[in-house]
Every structure is written in C-alpha cells, then in structure tokens.
Amino acid sequence: MEKRTIKNFQDLTFQDDFMFCKVLQNMNICKCILELILEEEIISIKNTTSQKTIENYSESKLVRLDVLAEDEKKNKFNIEMQMVNNDKIPQRMRLYQASIDVYMTEKGTFYANMPNTVIIFFCMFDPIGEGLPVYTFKNICEQDKNIKLNDGTTKIILNAKAYEKVNNPELKRLMKYICDGIVTNSLTEEIEMTMSNIKQNTTFLKEYKSFYATMQDARMEGIYTKAIETAKNLLTMNLSIEQIAQATGLSIEEIEKL
Numbered sequence: 001m002e003k004r005t006i007k008n009f010q011d012l013t014f015q016d017d018f019m020f021c022k023v024l025q026n027m028n029i030c031k032c033i034l035e036l037i038l039e040e041e042i043i044s045i046k047n048t049t050s051q052k053t054i055e056n057y058s059e060s061k062l063v064r065l066d067v068l069a070e071d072e073k074k075n076k077f078n079i080e081m082q083m084v085n086n087d088k089i090p091q092r093m094r095l096y097q098a099s100i101d102v103y104m105t106e107k108g109t110f111y112a113n114m115p116n117t118v119i120i121f122f123c124m125f126d127p128i129g130e131g132l133p134v135y136t137f138k139n140i141c142e143q144d145k146n147i148k149l150n151d152g153t154t155k156i157i158l159n160a161k162a163y164e165k166v167n168n169p170e171l172k173r174l175m176k177y178i179c180d181g182i183v184t185n186s187l188t189e190e191i192e193m194t195m196s197n198i199k200q201n202t203t204f205l206k207e208y209k210s211f212y213a214t215m216q217d218a219r220m221e222g223i224y225t226k227a228i229e230t231a232k233n234l235l236t237m238n239l240s241i242e243q244i245a246q247a248t249g250l251s252i253e254e255i256e257k258l
Contacts, residue, residue: 006212009205013181014191015124017066018208020081021050023194024067032187034069034077036171037120037134037156046070051211054099063099074115076100082123089127093119093155116152122178126159133162133175231255 012019024030027045035042052065069077078096082089097119105114121127128135135157141147163175170185177188198204227248234244241255248255 009208010199014178018211019195021066022198023191024048026194029190030069042071044072046072054103056102063096076115076117078119080121082121085125089121097153118154120156122158122160124160133159133165232258
C-alpha cells in the first residue's frame with residue numbers, strides 16, 4: 001500500500017484542497033463567492049476556518065470541513081471542493097450540516113435563535129445526474145410544494161463542468177475558472193493573485209507538506225482498516241491466505257495474525 005506522490009506546491013490550482021482552503025481564508029473572496037452562489041448580499045464575513053475538524057463525541061464519526069465561514073449574524077457557511085465522485089454527496093452534506101449544528105449551538109440556545117447553516121459543494125462532476133449546473137435544496141412539504149419548513153438549512157451543489165448552463169455571468173466565470181484556470185473577471189483575477197502570493201510564502205510550503213502528510217496518514221489508516229476487515233471476512237469464507245493477501249494487499253504475516 002504505497003503512498004501517493006505529493007503534488008508540487010507550485011502546481012497547485014484552485015481545485016486542490018490545500019489551495020482552495022487557503023484562498024478562501026481571504027474573507028473578501030469568500031464573501032464574493034457566497035454572494036454569487038446565494039444571490040444575496042452578505043454584509044461581511046466575520047471569520048473563516050480551514051480544515052475544521054468536528055468530533056461531537058468520542059464514538060461519533062469525525063468530520064473535517066474544507067472551509068467554515070461565519071457572518072456577522074452568526075450564520076454558518078461550509079464550502080467544499082470535491083474532485084472525485086467516490087462519496088455519497090447528499091448523505092455527506094447531511095452529516096456535515098448536523099455536525100455543524102450540534103457543535104456550534106450552545107447549551108440553552110432557543111431554537112428560534114439558531115443560526116442558518118448553508119452547505120456548499122463545488123463538484124467536478126454531477127453527483128445528482130440531472131445535468132443542472134446548480135442544485136439548491138431546502139426542506140419543503142411533500143403534500144404542498146409551496147410550503148417550506150423554514151428550518152434555516154440550505155444545501156447547494158455546483159456542477160462545475162456544466163458552467164455553460166449558468167445564467168449568472170459572474171458565477172459562470174467562477175465555475176469556468178475552477179475548470180480551466182482561465183482568468184476572465186476581477187474575482188478570478190483576485191483568486192489568481194492570492195494563489196501566487198501563497199506560492200511565494202515558504203511558511204505555506206512547509207504547512208502544505210505537513211498537511212499532505214497528515215491527510216496521507218489518515219487515508220492510509222482508513223485503507224488499512226478496511227483491508228483488515230475485508231481479510232477477516234474472507235477468512236470466514238475459507239479462502240487461502242495467499243488469495244486473501246492478493247485481494248487485500250496485506251502481507252501473509254499480517255493475515256496470519258488475524
């Protein structure tokens with residue numbers, strides 16, 4: 001089980017997790033992107049946190065958010081970049097929203113005072129499969145689609161590859177930039193300049209190497225755990241150790257210890 005080769009720091013684009021998170025630390029860029037997606041003015045972004053880890057209790061699934069932003073009204077905005085279609089995006093959005101709500105809601109908070117939460121996924125594929133460039137989901141009544149639950153939650157998926165279908169020209173330019181990196185307006189120019197500044201900062205280079213090593217370790221740990229579980233299941237099927245080793249990538253010694 002070999003680790004992947006680290007991508008050259010200077011070759012990172014806005015699609016890459018590390019760069020995406022760093023760029024959105026720029027609160028003006030974050031504000032502009034949110035306003036384009038939500039089609040409403042945001043007075044100001046109070047703070048942004050990248051790679052925010054949430055574990056509400058020891059036995060719960062750990063959640064790591066690309067970017068978590070908060071405005072002056074304490075509304076929460078989770079913004080994600082998803083390159084590979086290897087997850088159930090709707091279920092993942094559900095978990096992220098629930099984790100944010102539980103983590104960010106203090107004891108004694110009245111339900112009426114709970115902040116709004118918006119979960120946004122930029123995807124380099126169409127996870128819904130209906131060909132739309134933007135999917136916006138809010139809870140509505142099944143019996144009467146005109147009745148909204150108004151629970152303060154919104155989930156938005158942007159299918160970047162379908163940018164040509166976007167009506168808003170500025171949002172179209174942003175989604176096109178995500179796909180091909182071509183600068184066409186002031187926002188994409190600011191993103192490009194911010195990335196250039198990040199790449200010239202040796203501190204960020206060191207942080208990138210540390211970030212990548214941490215993510216690789218977590219990935220390898222997950223792969224190893226899954227391989228162990230698979231090997232145990234295959235042992236119950238009376239497969240040979242050699243066959244199990246070939247199927248899982250584990251060594252014969254590791255399987256013999258199970």
